[in-house]
Amino acid sequence: MTNKKILIQNGRVIDPANDLDEVCDVLIAKGKIAKVGAANKTDLRGAEVVDAKGKIVAPGLIDIHVHTREPGHEEEETIASAARAAVAGGFTTICAMPNTHPPMDDEIAMHYVIQRSLEAAAARVLPVGCITKNREGKQLAEMGAMLAAGAVGFSDDGNGISDSSVMQRALQYASMLGAPILQHCQESSLFGGSMNSGAIAVRLGLGGIAASCEEIMLQRDLDLVKRTGAKYHMMHASSAGSVDLIRRAKAAGLPVTAEAAPHHLLFTDSACMDYDSNFKMNPPLRSAHDVEALRHGVADGTIDTLATDHAPHTREEKELEFALAPFGIISLDCALGLYAKAMIDSGACDWPTLIERMTAGPAKVINSELGTLTPGAAADVTIIDPKKRWTVNVDKFASISRNCPYDGMKLKGRAIMTIIDGQIKS
Amino acid sequence: MTKKVPISSRKKHKITDFVGGDVSERTTTQRIAALVPNPSPVEVTSGDDFVWTRKDLLGLDQLSPQEIVHILDTAETFREVSTRSIKKVPALRGKVVALLFFEDSTRTRMSFELAASRMSADTLLLTSKGSSISKGETTLDTIKNIEAMGVDVFVIRHGESGAAQMVAKQVTGSVINAGDGSHEHPTQALLDIFTIRQRLGRLAGLKVAIVGDIAHSRVARSNILGLRKLGAEVVVVGPPTLVPNKITAMGCSVSHSLDEVLGEVDAINMLRIQFERFGGGLFPSLAEYSKLFGMTSARLKRCKKDVLIMHPGPINRGVELTSEVADGPNSCILQQVTNGLAVRMAVLYLVSQGKID
Numbered sequence: 001m002t003n004k005k006i007l008i009q010n011g012r013v014i015d016p017a018n019d020l021d022e023v024c025d026v027l028i029a030k031g032k033i034a035k036v037g038a039a040n041k042t043d044l045r046g047a048e049v050v051d052a053k054g055k056i057v058a059p060g061l062i063d064i065h066v067h068t069r070e071p072g073h074e075e076e077e078t079i080a081s082a083a084r085a086a087v088a089g090g091f092t093t094i095c096a097m098p099n100t101h102p103p104m105d106d107e108i109a110m111h112y113v114i115q116r117s118l119e120a121a122a123a124r125v126l127p128v129g130c131i132t133k134n135r136e137g138k139q140l141a142e143m144g145a146m147l148a149a150g151a152v153g154f155s156d157d158g159n160g161i162s163d164s165s166v167m168q169r170a171l172q173y174a175s176m177l178g179a180p181i182l183q184h185c186q187e188s189s190l191f192g193g194s195m196n197s198g199a200i201a202v203r204l205g206l207g208g209i210a211a212s213c214e215e216i217m218l219q220r221d222l223d224l225v226k227r228t229g230a231k232y233h234m235m236h237a238s239s240a241g242s243v244d245l246i247r248r249a250k251a252a253g254l255p256v257t258a259e260a261a262p263h264h265l266l267f268t269d270s271a272c273m274d275y276d277s278n279f280k281m282n283p284p285l286r287s288a289h290d291v292e293a294l295r296h297g298v299a300d301g302t303i304d305t306l307a308t309d310h311a312p313h314t315r316e317e318k319e320l321e322f323a324l325a326p327f328g329i330i331s332l333d334c335a336l337g338l339y340a341k342a343m344i345d346s347g348a349c350d351w352p353t354l355i356e357r358m359t360a361g362p363a364k365v366i367n368s369e370l371g372t373l374t375p376g377a378a379a380d381v382t383i384i385d386p387k388k389r390w391t392v393n394v395d396k397f398a399s400i401s402r403n404c405p406y407d408g409m410k411l412k413g414r415a416i417m418t419i420i421d422g423q424i425k426s
Numbered sequence: 427m428t429k430k431v432p433i434s435s436r437k438k439h440k441i442t443d444f445v446g447g448d449v450s451e452r453t454t455t456q457r458i459a460a461l462v463p464n465p466s467p468v469e470v471t472s473g474d475d476f477v478w479t480r481k482d483l484l485g486l487d488q489l490s491p492q493e494i495v496h497i498l499d500t501a502e503t504f505r506e507v508s509t510r511s512i513k514k515v516p517a518l519r520g521k522v523v524a525l526l527f528f529e530d531s532t533r534t535r536m537s538f539e540l541a542a543s544r545m546s547a548d549t550l551l552l553t554s555k556g557s558s559i560s561k562g563e564t565t566l567d568t569i570k571n572i573e574a575m576g577v578d579v580f581v582i583r584h585g586e587s588g589a590a591q592m593v594a595k596q597v598t599g600s601v602i603n604a605g606d607g608s609h610e611h612p613t614q615a616l617l618d619i620f621t622i623r624q625r626l627g628r629l630a631g632l633k634v635a636i637v638g639d640i641a642h643s644r645v646a647r648s649n650i651l652g653l654r655k656l657g658a659e660v661v662v663v664g665p666p667t668l669v670p671n672k673i674t675a676m677g678c679s680v681s682h683s684l685d686e687v688l689g690e691v692d693a694i695n696m697l698r699i700q701f702e703r704f705g706g707g708l709f710p711s712l713a714e715y716s717k718l719f720g721m722t723s724a725r726l727k728r729c730k731k732d733v734l735i736m737h738p739g740p741i742n743r744g745v746e747l748t749s750e751v752a753d754g755p756n757s758c759i760l761q762q763v764t765n766g767l768a769v770r771m772a773v774l775y776l777v778s779q780g781k782i783d
């Protein structure tokens with residue numbers, strides 16, 4: 001918190017939560033949004049002035065799916081390094097996934113993430129707690145205590161909850177708390193490969209993971225949501241079939257949300273042709289038809305939020321045979337440009353829509369009051385230069401890891417200033 | 427002054443710019459288009475002025491039809507060496523060939539070892555048992571350590587698809603893929619193709635059946651690629667649990683009935699059934715497999731008279747084929763082994779001359 005006044009002038013202010021898109025000024029005071037509109041002489045007095053002409057002034061971007069790896073794999077990433085990578089990428093809030101070692105499945109772990117986040121003094125890191133103890137998919141973790149300690153949702157990410165009765169209980173219990181269950185949809189008995197099932201996998205001699213592996217669990221979950229009324233979020237939707245299932249569930253009035261990751265909006269499985277493990281992630285890259293369906297889903301709101309699934313791994317882990325290398329890639333430092341490439345450059349949607357999916361959209365998923373420029377809200381602001389052309393250089397990433405397939409990619413659009421609680425972080 | 431944000435933009439858009447994906451996708455499509463349909467069954471020749479430039483042999487996927495024929499023609503000249511009383515040529519004298527068998531092998535390893543020694547190369551042998559591999563060293567670390575001893579050619583057998591390609595990116599010496607996972611086994615396919623050409627006199631216009639566990643077979647993939655490039659038709663045969671539908675993208679057709687294809691093929695390559703796959707329940711029993719997809723004398727009678735019966739070995743007698751078939755006049759199984767030596771001598775020789783990655 002700070003008493004500093006910041007006046008952001010003449011930017012294109014886009015605040016989807018308030019249906020706002022106009023050129024005006026944003027005044028920040030005492031760590032809060034003080035005013036959105038035309039600034040007067042009083043507003044100017046004592047303020048640090050930021051000229052945002054030609055730039056987009058948006059609520060701070062939110063990424064609800066980040067693997068911060070701490071505790072347990074600090075050689076890959078820490079809460080602090082992930083928070084710095086977030087700031088570099090224009091994100092003011094990220095959610096830390098609980099598949100750490102040990103898994104974050106209790107109240108103390110939630111306090112730990114929040115404490116580490118405060119120490120880092122970069123992006124705000126909010127904890128996601130495990131659904132089940134030790135991420136084993138058997139016994140429910142203490143969701144009530146974790147929620148009280150600051151958890152924003154629950155997930156066994158990396159594993160889907162296979163046992164239908166455990167999933168049903170998790171949804172029932174979470175519905176009492178009003179907290180979202182974030183599911184990694186993967187029917188374990190069908191899972192056994194390292195890339196998308198299809199002609200490319202056959203050609204490369206690699207085991208395939210079919211879209212049905214994801215869709216079968218999603219379909220089951222949607223039936224359980226119908227029964228329990230719980231708030232359900234599908235993580236990293238990767239297939240056209242999943243988009244379709246979510247679209248129909250929403251039409252039926254179910255309280256479901258979904259996210260899409262940059263790689264699923266940009267690549268197809270043919271990117272795996274050279275056995276480069278930086279194109280290996282779970283769920284895997286799929287077909288052009290799936291990419292198109294996901295882009296449409298993001299544009300029409302079926303997909304509520306964009307989330308990186310930023311998954312750091314060390315060089316030695318990734319420099320293995322394709323089937324032996326771990327799943328996951330990083331993109332927090334460059335995600336905004338990637339989303340712009342997938343959605344804006346391709347003509348799939350406009351900036352207000354894209355910003356909605358990165359602010360009000362994710363805030364709604366985690367029941368947060370962040371993601372808006374409403375006066376009185378925390379002064380989290382991201383200033384974006386939509387015309388800035390730049391080249392991704394992994395060596396400049398704030399993230400500790402380098403498992404990024406976008407190195408050298410030319411992008412258009414980049415966050416040029418990240419303000420958190422009224423403090424300019426970059 | 428506020429304006430509605432068009433949150434629900436339903437504008438139709440056309441996706442034209444899949445990064446990375448687009449490029450490879452086009453390449454794949456073009457590659458597949460180049461393979462099917464087979465344009466004209468004209469025998470490919472490499473031409474007198476052909477110059478070999480590759481330093482690696484990672485698969486038949488990368489090779490042009492002319493390059494494949496050049497290897498076959500070169501193997502033809504080396505075949506004669508084995509008929510001499512002194513079975514050695516000085517072609518690779520002073521060169522070091524490292525035989526890195528991360529996965530067990532008998533005939534491929536011995537064949538490469540003998541091929542290297544007939545070319546007068548020095549050999550280094552690494553097998554998985556009792557080596558640093560079983561101590562948890564990564565493939566690349568193992569390779570880099572061996573490279574530091576001064577190696578000219580790496581021959582690599584590995585259980586993971588893409589392993590040879592991964593190594594080739596990291597070493598300066600030549601890399602020959604001696605089988606990687608379920609991906610490719612180029613020298614096996616080359617010796618199979620060599621044997622067909624030798625016995626039947628041509629490749630263009632022939633039809634070859636490959637029978638068995640296509641899904642997990644590197645031999646099948648390399649054979650499909652090589653045979654298609656040289657103008658032969660390929661049909662893969664087996665139950666749907668062992669034959670992925672999408673294999674047709676490689677230019678072959680699929681049949682689930684051996685009996686239906688018997689009469690129309692010129693060669694039948696019977697793949698080995700790996701017993702360890704039973705655990706996966708990919709087919710109910712060996713007996714049922716053998717009944718549906720085994721080569722027997724009765725089935726042989728319904729084939730073309732001079733049909734070629736092939737097997738990459740080791741054979742499970744009574745499963746993929748009966749002893750009468752394996753040891754009968756249509757079988758060329760041992761000829762395949764003999765030709766394997768000449769093909770591997772040719773490959774060792776050619777990659778040692780090559781310069782280009």
